[in-house]
Amino acid sequence: MSLLRSELRIRSRATWGWLAGIVLLVAMIAGFYPAVRNLASLDSIYADLPAALQSLLGGSDLVSPSGYLRTQLLAFFLPIVLLILGMSRGAAALAGEEEDRTLDLLLAQPISRGRLYLVKSAAVVCWLTVMTLATFATLAALNSITGLHLPWTDLAAVCIQMGLMCVAASLLTMAVASGTGRRVIGIAAVGYYLILAYIVQALAEVVTWLRPARPLSLWHWYLGDDPLTNGLGPTPVLVLVAVNAAAIAIGAWAFARRDLHA
Numbered sequence: 001m002s003l004l005r006s007e008l009r010i011r012s013r014a015t016w017g018w019l020a021g022i023v024l025l026v027a028m029i030a031g032f033y034p035a036v037r038n039l040a041s042l043d044s045i046y047a048d049l050p051a052a053l054q055s056l057l058g059g060s061d062l063v064s065p066s067g068y069l070r071t072q073l074l075a076f077f078l079p080i081v082l083l084i085l086g087m088s089r090g091a092a093a094l095a096g097e098e099e100d101r102t103l104d105l106l107l108a109q110p111i112s113r114g115r116l117y118l119v120k121s122a123a124v125v126c127w128l129t130v131m132t133l134a135t136f137a138t139l140a141a142l143n144s145i146t147g148l149h150l151p152w153t154d155l156a157a158v159c160i161q162m163g164l165m166c167v168a169a170s171l172l173t174m175a176v177a178s179g180t181g182r183r184v185i186g187i188a189a190v191g192y193y194l195i196l197a198y199i200v201q202a203l204a205e206v207v208t209w210l211r212p213a214r215p216l217s218l219w220h221w222y223l224g225d226d227p228l229t230n231g232l233g234p235t236p237v238l239v240l241v242a243v244n245a246a247a248i249a250i251g252a253w254a255f256a257r258r259d260l261h262a
Contacts, residue, residue, distance in 0.1 A: 086170030132163030175251030
């Protein structure tokens with residue numbers, strides 16, 4: 001616990017900055033909803049777009065409360081911000097320290113590689129949990145004020161599934177980076193996967209031969225069941241939790257058995 005507290009304290013200033021930025025981002029986008037909710041012409045503009053482009057943008061519904069939040073915030077924009085934070089922290093957790101030649105100082109302490117990996121993973125989970133809770137709190141606080149009037153259970157559902165997806169991607173980045181000793185490899189490998197997975201999930205709505213590949217996409221387990229409308233999905237949550245656990249297990253195994261760079 002002392003190592004975890006130290007890890008969180010070292011990056012506390014940056015964490016507060018990220019937290020403030022995410023709260024402002026969510027508040028700004030939610031605050032614009034009263035200005036667009038009566039503009040039915042916006043839906044017609046989106047409706048004229050090709051079906052594939054509609055899917056990439058998060059749908060064609062821009063005026064309803066759930067459609068507005070989905071297209072403008074939750075389908076792509078906010079998850080990308082959280083993924084940048086999580087993947088950068090995950091990549092730097094061990095591979096960054098190894099590249100900076102500070103990892104030997106940590107391993108000189110009475111702590112095993114496996115335990116160190118778990119502590120670093122817990123720190124990544126804590127950072128993203130704080131950002132996810134801030135997102136939910138901001139949306140819940142502005143829900144009535146902005147006229148969204150969405151059930152808080154649906155807001156909680158989409159935030160939980162978004163947070164789990166971002167944690168999964170971050171832990172996968174950490175696993176690849178710590179398994180190779182290179183931050184850039186972890187970020188590049190998972191980053192390319194996320195781009196491809198997003199395209200597959202979006203285009204599968206209109207390209208039938210892509211549909212069998214949807215279960216391989218983390219975006220599918222985040223938005224595939226539309227948690228903002230249908231609530232928390234037990235299957236997506238279980239799948240995302242399983243991916244998180246597998247990423248930690250594989251990453252810890254690879255880190256424990258690798259020769260570290262001198």
